[in-house]
Amino acid sequence: MLTTNDTPYQIDQPVVFFPGTLCDERIFNSCWQHLDIPMRAFVPLQWAEDLAQMKMLSADRLAYFEQPVHLVGYSMGGYIAALTALENQSRVASLTLIASACDELPEKEIQQRQQLLKIIKNKQYRGITEKRLKCFFHDCHQQHSEYLNIVKQMDQDLGAAVLAAQISAVQPRKNLLPDLAKCPFPVHLVSGEQDDLVSESTMLDMHKLLPNSDMTLIKNAGHMLPIEQSRALAEYLASKIA
Incomplete structure (x- = not known):
């Protein structure tokens, strides 16, 4: 909850948010509490059964606004946001990739995903394990039950069918970096300092390949940056977009 001292950061331009794998609005809720964005939209990627539907939902949200839109994608959602940006370049003001690689x-990782699909197909998926869950968080948050429970609850609510659809939708995955390097809009790269899924070196390699990019690491955050450092992320977004 906001306190009286936590004045929300203002963003007066349209922003469209894209969630990660097995995520819904809850991945951004804490961050949104620190932001005042009258023109905000969310792409419910969890509704999509395949990549075509993800693209359709994304294009629909872009159409909410007449002026160019800022796209903000987290993890898998960053990849879909990048695809959307490439296919709608004249409609995009900027692209922000949160803990997301586009190569x-x-x-x-491909082998791990194929194994997971096999487990789901055989109806053996029992939800995210405690060990896997903690890998998403910075060391200082691995015992933070409130943070952990947000991810657990999304996993339970969305379930195996959504997970399988999302894995299949983005596999195989094309390297988008060569095309992003030619785009006219800025690309903002941001991740937690201890992200075990998208490492600092991966982000740095992306930054070097994208002449139109900048890169920021946020302290005391792992892959679940929007949950772990919600106010810092809100401040970051406002500084890049507002």
């Missing part, structure tokens, strides 16, 4: 998946 091809490493072979190890």
Whole structure:
């Protein structure tokens, strides 16, 4: 909750948010509490059954606004936001990628996803494990039950069918960096300092390949940056967009 001293950061331009795998609005709720964005939209990627539907939902949200839109994507949502930006360049004011890579998946990650799809197909998926859950968070937050429970609840509510659809939708994954490097709009890269899924070196490599980009690391955050450092992320977004 906001206190009387926590005045929301103002953003008076349209912003469209894209959630990550097995995420819904709850991934951004804490951050939104620190932001005043009259022109805000959210792409419910959890509703989509495949990539085509993800693109359709994204285009629909862009159409809410007449002026160019700022796209903000978290994790998998960053990749979908980047795809959307590339296909609608004249409609995009900026692209912000939160803990998100837009290159091809490493072979190890591809194998892990294929194994997970097999587990889901065999009806053996029992939800996220405690070990896996804690990997998403900075060391200082791995015992923070409020933060952990947000992710647990999204996993339980959205379930195996949504997870399978989202994994399948973005696999195989095209490397978008060469095309993003040619885009006229700025690309803002931001991640937690201890992200075990999208490392600092990965973000730095992206930054080097994108001449139109800047890069920021936020302290005391892992992959769940929007939950772990919601106010810092809100301040960051306001500084880049407002």
